[in-house]
Amino acid sequence: AQSVAQPEDQVNVAEGNPLTVKCTYSVSGNPYLFWYVQYPNRGLQFLLKYITGDNLVKGSYGFEAEFNKSQTSFHLKKPSALVSDSALYFCAVRDIKLTFGTGTQLKVEL
Amino acid sequence: DTEVTQTPKHLVMGMTNKKSLKCEQHMGHRAMYWYKQKAKKPPELMFVYSYEKLSINESVPSRFSPECPNSSLLNLHLHALQPEDSALYLCASSQGQVGEKLFFGSGTQLSVL
Numbered sequence: 193a194q195s196v197a198q199p200e201d202q203v204n205v206a207e208g209n210p211l212t213v214k215c216t217y218s219v220s221g222n223p224y225l226f227w228y229v230q231y232p233n234r235g236l237q238f239l240l241k242y243i244t245g246d247n248l249v250k251g252s253y254g255f256e257a258e259f260n261k262s263q264t265s266f267h268l269k270k271p272s273a274l275v276s277d278s279a280l281y282f283c284a285v286r287d288i289k290l291t292f293g294t295g296t297q298l299k300v301e302l
Numbered sequence: 303d304t305e306v307t308q309t310p311k312h313l314v315m316g317m318t319n320k321k322s323l324k325c326e327q328h329m330g331h332r333a334m335y336w337y338k339q340k341a342k343k344p345p346e347l348m349f350v351y352s353y354e355k356l357s358i359n360e361s362v363p364s365r366f367s368p369e370c371p372n373s374s375l376l377n378l379h380l381h382a383l384q385p386e387d388s389a390l391y392l393c394a395s396s397q398g399q400v401g402e403k404l405f406f407g408s409g410t411q412l413s414v415l
Contacts, residue, residue: 224401294343
């Protein structure tokens with residue numbers, strides 16, 4: 193079965209600093225990997241996806257993710273965090289269905 | 303139109319009530335999904351419809367009954383729910399191909415008293 197793991201329940205970062213939200217995956221074959229963000233009491237918003245091609249994927253709101261096959265990782269990154277980035281972030285893997293990691297709460301402080 | 307619309311946004315029901323959640327999309331997507339999400343937890347897949355046919359049922363109790371009247375609409379009929387069924391219910395749609403992203407609605411926050 194395909195799965196993703198998010199090792200950190202919460203990440204705190206100061207505004208203006210770079211941020212990283214970690215994700216590792218376990219798949220057979222080529223992975224279809226996604227990042228979604230969820231603001232309080234809202235649905236999930238798509239940030240970016242990796243299917244094949246460049247290992248650095250650029251997405252919405254200045255986010256990017258780096259696919260690393262040797263480390264089976266797909267970490268989400270942003271060069272300069274904003275307070276408005278504070279939200280719950282989910283890594284996910286897709287075959288027939290979309291399966292989510294446990295989520296990482298990002299808190300960006302002034 | 304790139305939206306998935308869910309109604310109602312909030313619902314409070316008793317354990318003997320019958321209610322329905324509705325979901326609509328006009329993106330021409332052929333796959334539609336119901337997810338259940340508890341606070342601060344990842345969404346859990348309940349049902350998948352592909353080309354208006356139920357393709358995945360993740361062993362969901364029969365008190366939840368999905369319906370796909372046409373390619374744009376998805377309903378979730380609720381009957382005799384339990385308090386532990388209180389959650390955010392999310393609808394999503396996609397083109398149905400492996401690797402395609404899902405578009406999510408804002409959800410229905412359900413409270414069962």
